[in-house]
Amino acid sequence: MLLGLKQVWGLLLEVAYALVHGSWKVSDIIAQIYQIGVRSQSVVMVTGAFTGLVLTAQTYFQFHKFGMDTLTLAVNSVAMCSELGPVLAALMVAGRVGAAMAAELGTMRVSEQIDALRTLNTHPVDYLVLPRVAATTIAMPVLVCEAVAVGIFGGYTLGVYGLGIDPIYSWANMVNMTHVKDLMTGIIKGFFFGGLISFTGCYKGLFCKNGAEGVGEATTDTVVISSIGILMLNFCLTLILSKIL
């Protein structure tokens, strides 16, 4: 436990040092943004769309009983912006990207590729960790925005064309009740979730045990730790950001 904390702290310091003094390259970060951000778009957008649809449907079923149909899309919009969009997008990215990072770096470790990097005048943090952490931290807020946009669009489409909610009042309520701070909350959460996912994946990969079992364990641990971490961090950020913004 203490060794683990020491390793986490050491890696955090090393990433911070590498950001300022390391020999990382912008091209490495761009390549990772493509791998992490661009290639995660489909899974994040599908998640956002279906979350928006089901949230709209369930909200409508309850609000309809009290004649509050036109508030349905406002609830969908606020929830998607500040909570469901960032959390669900991050959980999907943790499963897709975090696991892949742990597996890739873990395999490199057990096959001595990381030792080879070290002998080729390349610091593993500069070449492997920093570009991944930076790329995920940059890409995640954009992915959150996409999930939110698709979720709201899906909810609007279902509400107006499927459930017969009045489009004019619904739109007005949605715009009135959704504030910039709701979207900012989601974007800021995405930034932190991106850092958490990528750091966990890199840490677990770099320090995984030997053999295929070690790599498998690192991959599983990454998804579990990232997922629980996202939910816990989300709660903390919700409280903190509600005070700040």
Place this chain on the structure above:
Amino acid sequence: MIKVSGLHKSFGTQHVLQGVDMEIQTGEAAIIVGRSGGGKSVLLKHITGLIQPDQGQVFINGVDISHLEERELLKIRRDMAVMFQGAALFDSMSVGENVGFYLQREGKMTSGEIEKKVAETLELVDLNGMQHKWPSDLSGGMKKRVGLARAIIHNPSIVFYDEPTAGLDPVVSDSIDHLIRRICDIRQVTTVVITHDMRTVRTVGERVYMLVNGKIYLTATPDELFASQDPVVYKFVNGISDSEDVLS
């Protein structure tokens, strides 16, 4: 010059190195032999700064590297190269990208110059025109050659080889041994080979260090090693297990 002084390393209750002392002169082709699991690779990792000792020091050209930070070690390693036992090629890169990795990261050459240098280095290890192959397409011997090309592309003055012929058939092993010898002669580099293959000792070695029970048991020329009547050395050289009484 490489100097190892009083090197100790344990993993849990297993004492792998128990006071290794040795000196390898500049330009020498040194062979470190010993039984499997005897700590040869651990010793190599200490000399290259990949792991840190519990006790003792490692000097590379007069600099004690045993407790340097990783970023300081990177500067020392600019003058070194390692060919790993399993080649350790980057499997997400082509052969050409693997070989040109150091120069590409260094950023001092144009991509055209790097391509030219890669082609020249691949020619040196008899792998002309293999730039576009992938590591998964290569045989064990070819992977080791690519690993060697990747290691020497920046003209290091010290080259380390970890079990260069392990897992290869005798013919390919012989070609790797001659390749190591050729690079040693052409580039005038200090060569350190970890092996238990006696053919490598004959072909490459100028001085042999035998590691037994975590210490250097013998320092000799290859001829002296093969002529030795010391029971431990004799058994090792002739591949005789402990259950047989050799001298009787």
